[in-house]
Amino acid sequence: MATLLSSGNVSPGGWRLLLSVMDVRVVDHPLVKARLSTMRDARTNSAAFRAALQELTLMLIYEATRGAEVAVEPIHTPVARTNGYRLANPPLLVPVLRAGLGMADQAHRLIPEAQMGFVGLARDETTLQPTPYLESLPADLAGRPVLVLDPMLATGGSMVHTISLLADRGATDVTAICTLAAPEGVRRLEESGLPVRVVTASIDERLNESGYIVPGLGDAGDREYGAV
Numbered sequence: 001m002a003t004l005l006s007s008g009n010v011s012p013g014g015w016r017l018l019l020s021v022m023d024v025r026v027v028d029h030p031l032v033k034a035r036l037s038t039m040r041d042a043r044t045n046s047a048a049f050r051a052a053l054q055e056l057t058l059m060l061i062y063e064a065t066r067g068a069e070v071a072v073e074p075i076h077t078p079v080a081r082t083n084g085y086r087l088a089n090p091p092l093l094v095p096v097l098r099a100g101l102g103m104a105d106q107a108h109r110l111i112p113e114a115q116m117g118f119v120g121l122a123r124d125e126t127t128l129q130p131t132p133y134l135e136s137l138p139a140d141l142a143g144r145p146v147l148v149l150d151p152m153l154a155t156g157g158s159m160v161h162t163i164s165l166l167a168d169r170g171a172t173d174v175t176a177i178c179t180l181a182a183p184e185g186v187r188r189l190e191e192s193g194l195p196v197r198v199v200t201a202s203i204d205e206r207l208n209e210s211g212y213i214v215p216g217l218g219d220a221g222d223r224e225y226g227a228v
């Protein structure tokens, strides 16, 4: 069970922390709030929704990789010799289709050296259980950081399924990048005991009786690509 610290508890790095056994980071930044508001607004059309999601993805990944290991190598500027830096161990990016596809290109632009795997899941709207339809992942993930991209963490069923696939392949350093999370999903992830931390723009109030996040933003996949 998550122990929630006061929502006014802000770290020196500017993150509002809801710390428990599992590391959950809510990126508390005015630009993050502005893009999230655009996504929440029911008047936002698909093109504007996708644009806001891309910009928000940039900011969430920027924060999520703040502590990434860097390799240092000498470079020459036109003026002098100095240290150059690059990611020592680029992550595997794993968008969860459909909705996570809207985060994939932006994440890849930020980390062009990253490899990408894919997981496809559709939540049954009655049982709220994820139905898998695609799994394209490297066989061995031991020692590799993984960033899972999915805008929504609701009941947590889809994320638990995805991270179980990664853990089965040896992943121990997994970060779930979620635009929005419900407290129920955060709790489920924590209780799963899987090796994961969460970076999100908001932990909303609750799930409604249909399993949607409240206030949320609706069905992320439908808002990006149209209803199916």
Ligand SMILES: O=P(O)(O)OC[C@H]1O[C@H](OP(=O)(O)OP(=O)(O)O)[C@H](O)[C@@H]1O
Residues within 6 Å of the ligand: 096, 097, 098, 099, 100, 121, 122, 123, 124, 128, 130, 150, 151, 152, 153, 154, 155, 156, 157, 158, 159, 185, 211, 219, 220, 221, 222
């Ligand atoms: O935490 P959960 O209760 O499992 O719900 C979250 C899942 O629901 C959405 O996908 P959805 O199943 O709607 O598929 P879509 O991306 O194709 O719309 C979302 O993108 C997550 O993958």
Ligand SMILES: O=c1cc[nH]c(=O)[nH]1
Residues within 6 Å of the ligand: 099, 152, 154, 211, 212, 213, 214, 216, 217, 218, 219, 220, 221
């Ligand atoms: O609110 C929700 C919950 C699950 N999936 C979505 O896309 N939105």
Ligand SMILES: [Mg+2]
Residues within 6 Å of the ligand: 099, 219, 220, 221, 222
């Ligand atoms: Mg959907």
